[in-house]
């Protein structure tokens with residue numbers, strides 16, 4: 001049967017082939033991952049888990065799951081290898097948001113307090129936005145960044161002492177510097193008293209998970225109690241989520257995913273996640289991750305050389321934020337995003353610290369190197385693109 005859908009797919013493929021992709025949360029998966037996600041595993045219902053050891057329950061609720069069971073066990077084993085960890089892993093979250101929902105549900109109740117990075121300073125929607133379940137269900141309090149845009153660890157410590165959160169959350173969608181997981185653990189240790197039992201230290205490493213896997217960013221394993229991630233950003237896998245946790249929290253985390261917040265797992269995506277883990281373990285991937293950071297730094301430095309203001313004055317990872325508010329006060333992030341779209345350069349508008357505009361306008365843009373590094377771009381290509389973006393901004397005459 002003919003389907004109109006294949007026209008949309010062909011046009012989207014052409015767009016992805018032609019455009020310069022600088023959205024920091026996107027990437028291009030391998031043919032193997034595409035094949036796995038489009039495989040017959042999409043037909044299989046597998047509510048439950050293949051393993052009995054952590055849940056203490058019977059595994060699955062349907063018959064015919066023998067190959068799905070093998071696949072899911074293999075996927076879990078591979079992810080533990082990627083992070084060289086004995087943490088429990090649940091590979092079923094349908095997305096990063098589902099992973100965060102279940103992670104909260106596993107250790108706290110609605111109304112309990114979570115301390116997270118504020119959204120205007122780089123936190124994610126699921127870290128306490130008022131329009132998201134996180135902001136509606138939990139008492140969210142926030143730490144921010146200092147005057148240079150770096151995480152304000154002193155503010156974090158003060159907020160822990162003031163609000164006694166049950167979860168301290170680290171991780172962000174738009175933060176270009178190393179997150180000091182070891183320092184956060186130390187801060188938490190210092191704050192614990194007879195009146196304030198140890199909070200859960202949760203890390204959402206969605207953006208940097210690939211860099212952590214390759215040793216390009218410090219690891220939260222061994223420090224955090226619960227770690228969530230997406231698989232589709234720097235990890236370059238299929239769209240989806242993962243939750244890692246201390247082994248003693250496994251039963252709670254598994255129960256929070258199924259039956260707590262999800263039904264049947266997407267086994268075709270779990271197949272893609274397993275290949276993503278295989279790929280993350282290769283030497284090629286380590287070279288890729290190193291180049292992602294190198295390319296991001298090269299492009300960022302070029303913008304600085306041309307007189308642009310970069311939040312924190314640089315980057316340690318796959319992304320950086322251009323703050324246009326001082327250099328181009330009349331140019332919004334949205335205007336620049338739209339103009340670049342016309343020039344086949346794709347990125348997203350982004351709030352900057354002390355943002356004066358709404359999230360739909362913004363005074364900045366976020367730029368990431370993960371996707372184009374997959375396409376083989378080197379520092380030279382990123383530098384040339386920085387110059388091209390500068391030319392486009394100049395031609396806007398704003």
Ligand SMILES: Cc1ncc(COP(=O)(O)O)c(C=O)c1O
Nearest residue numbers: 095096097124172173204206230
């Ligand atoms: C830090 C962080 N956590 C969670 C998510 C949510 O992931 P998803 O879009 O898969 O729900 C994102 C997505 O951008 C993110 O940046």
